[in-house]
Amino acid sequence: MPDTTIPQSWEARAEAASFFGFTDLPSIHARGTVVLTHGTGPYVHDTNGKTYLDANSGLWNMVAGFDHPGLIEAAQAQYARFPGYHAFFGRMSDQTVQLSEKLVEVSPFERGKVFYTNSGSEANDTMVKMLWFLWAAEGQPERRKILTRKNGYHGVTAVSASMTGKPYNSVFGLPLPGFVHLSCPHYWREGRPNETEAEFTARMAQELEDTIAREGADTIAGFFAEPVMGAGGVIPPSEGYFQAIVPILRRHGIPIISDEVICGFGRTGNTWGCETYDFMPDAVISSKNLTAGFFPMGAVILGPELSDRMQNAAEAIEEFPHGFTASGHPVGCAIALKAIDVVMNEGLMENVRTLTPRFEAGMAELAKHPHIGEWRGKGLMGALEAVHDKDTRTPFAADLSISERIANTCTDHGLICRPLGQSIVLCPPFIMTDAHMDEMFEKLEGALTQVFKEVG
Numbered sequence: 001m002p003d004t005t006i007p008q009s010w011e012a013r014a015e016a017a018s019f020f021g022f023t024d025l026p027s028i029h030a031r032g033t034v035v036l037t038h039g040t041g042p043y044v045h046d047t048n049g050k051t052y053l054d055a056n057s058g059l060w061n062m063v064a065g066f067d068h069p070g071l072i073e074a075a076q077a078q079y080a081r082f083p084g085y086h087a088f089f090g091r092m093s094d095q096t097v098q099l100s101e102k103l104v105e106v107s108p109f110e111r112g113k114v115f116y117t118n119s120g121s122e123a124n125d126t127m128v129k130m131l132w133f134l135w136a137a138e139g140q141p142e143r144r145k146i147l148t149r150k151n152g153y154h155g156v157t158a159v160s161a162s163m164t165g166k167p168y169n170s171v172f173g174l175p176l177p178g179f180v181h182l183s184c185p186h187y188w189r190e191g192r193p194n195e196t197e198a199e200f201t202a203r204m205a206q207e208l209e210d211t212i213a214r215e216g217a218d219t220i221a222g223f224f225a226e227p228v229m230g231a232g233g234v235i236p237p238s239e240g241y242f243q244a245i246v247p248i249l250r251r252h253g254i255p256i257i258s259d260e261v262i263c264g265f266g267r268t269g270n271t272w273g274c275e276t277y278d279f280m281p282d283a284v285i286s287s288k289n290l291t292a293g294f295f296p297m298g299a300v301i302l303g304p305e306l307s308d309r310m311q312n313a314a315e316a317i318e319e320f321p322h323g324f325t326a327s328g329h330p331v332g333c334a335i336a337l338k339a340i341d342v343v344m345n346e347g348l349m350e351n352v353r354t355l356t357p358r359f360e361a362g363m364a365e366l367a368k369h370p371h372i373g374e375w376r377g378k379g380l381m382g383a384l385e386a387v388h389d390k391d392t393r394t395p396f397a398a399d400l401s402i403s404e405r406i407a408n409t410c411t412d413h414g415l416i417c418r419p420l421g422q423s424i425v426l427c428p429p430f431i432m433t434d435a436h437m438d439e440m441f442e443k444l445e446g447a448l449t450q451v452f453k454e455v456g
Helices: 010-017 025-031 069-081 094-106 120-137 158-163 167-172 197-215 241-251 304-317 330-345 348-366 402-412 434-455
Strands: 036-040 043-046 051-054 113-117 145-149 179-182 220-225 256-259 283-286 298-302 372-377 382-386 418-420 423-426
Touching: 025 402, 051 434, 069 330, 094 113, 094 298, 094 330, 113 120, 113 304, 120 158, 120 220, 120 256, 120 283, 120 298, 120 304, 145 158, 145 197, 158 167, 179 197, 197 241, 220 241, 241 256, 298 304, 330 348, 348 372, 348 382, 348 434, 382 402, 402 418, 402 423, 402 434, 423 434
Parallel strands: 145 179, 145 220, 220 256, 256 283
Antiparallel strands: 036 043, 043 051, 113 298, 283 298, 372 382, 382 423, 418 423
């Protein structure tokens, strides 16, 4: 007789043996998991034979879809040729060298250097260590404070989670000392009564100036910013935001790091989000689209000044004592080289630009619903924020779990999207067609109608 104590279904097996992160556990207990077997184009398929249009691109990153033949071939060829190595002790693969050259070439910088990690979290963590390292080497070890924004998301390691301005990190006793979170630059939600957008931007800039004065510029190592806040709920900055804050940082000698984990390689319609918002950072953090999701990889791309300063600091002690076993992995680098080519030369970034007006029109149409307070976004990323009362922008009661309800109902309809706070986020793959867009909006509209009717 079979052992009845062993779970039989895929869903039960997943819950019995897996510990979930960033997952609404009441939904898992009520609905079970979705166990996926494969993907085709922008669709994924589960163990029950159901198909879903993944309007979240996996986790922002599967921009070329789930079965791109060129990316699969690049991985297979490199595994057959040289399946793994590191980038320690003066040794690295030829693919790693080529990728570093390519990243500097397509970066915002005239020249620079690249350091590899396995994720965006590790890349942000590494960047902080680099800043601490070079400031100490330059005789300013007290410059350790890191400035970020509330609702900004920079990762989940202890350091990058300290940078992440999300209240849930308090359960870990984070942030660590020295991580300062300024106000979220979300004009619709954070603007004061009768405050214009220009006045709001000026207030964000003045807060930065006041924070630097309070903390002391000589204690601040750097400022990290997402061009568009992704996991904060797709929050574009207020008009003129970067043009207001970058001169302040420059005046005080504080490096600005552009966290391009989500925005980089096409999501906003340009190669980099800093290009979209017309500001020059001192370094760029890349991941996700870097390999189109086909391999876990992150990269710190240092601009010329930080490259020189880091090189001098390392030369002084004869090394930079930091790295990861799989840093610059040859298979990951081969995939990244192909992914960059696919996004930039196979029409994917052009497709983002082509689809953006259609995407914006679809979001604007859904935002006419009396329980959608705002739609916001940039390029092929957007969010719809649910509200109980549109005029007062009053959110739904927290115990209604409104965005989880909407996302779960979308899943029932064969559409994957992401709940964030009281918002529903869409960041579809770059290979979307008009027909895919129609399907996405039709299914989302049906879910919104159903849920808002249920909650009244």
